[in-house]
Amino acid sequence: MTSTTIYVLNGPNLNLLGQREPEIYGSDTLADIEAACTTWARALGLSIEFRQSNSEGQLVDWIQEANSKGAGLIINPAAYTHTSIALLDALKAAQIPVIELHLSNIHAREAFRQHSVTAAAANGVIMGFGASGYRLAIEALKSLIESQAS
Structure with missing residues (x-):
């Protein structure tokens, strides 16, 4: 494994966590x-x-940067999960492992939130575990990176 840097990208309104x-x-x-x-x-x-x-x-630019500089990517696309073909295309172009992450279980939410456009480009999806989902995603990504290297 050349790079040991993983990118963790967070989408819209996640800057409001703790308030929203x-x-x-x-x-x-x-x-x-x-x-x-x-x-x-x-x-x-x-x-x-x-x-x-x-x-x-900006998220598309960072996905492309992660692909060229990182070992793997965790993305919480937030509301773009359900709508962004641009994020999907950027993720599909990535040659590094990708984990999609959600704090809540999107399948237990409103109907419009239950479909992920971006999940099609992810190696796996972690959702519904709140903030601890990030730890699970980091552990899963580490395993994917090691598997890819061997």
């Missing part, structure tokens, strides 16, 4: 999650590029 619908998304802020991810990744011998954007184009 805590009954659905929990009380952890995105800064809390980033700090935990850094600790979890370090314990596995990985480093993190942790980012958030409300802009679809």
Whole structure:
């Protein structure tokens, strides 16, 4: 494994975690999650590029950057999960392992949230575990990276 950096990309409105619908998304802020991810990744011998954007184009640019500089990618596309062909295409072009992540179980939510456009380009999807889903995603991504390297 050349790079040990994994990218963790977060989509629109995730900057409002801790304030926005805590009954659905929990009380952890995105800064809390980033700090935990850094600790979890370090314990596995990985480093993190942790980012958030409300802009679809910025997320596409970061996916392309992750593909050229990173060992793997975790993405919480947030609302773009259900609509973004641009994210799907960028993820499909990536040659690194990809995990899609959701704090809530999208299949237990409103009908319009139950379909993921972007999941078709992911190696796996983790959802419904709140902030601890990020730890699960980091562990799963580490396993995928190691499998790909062997």
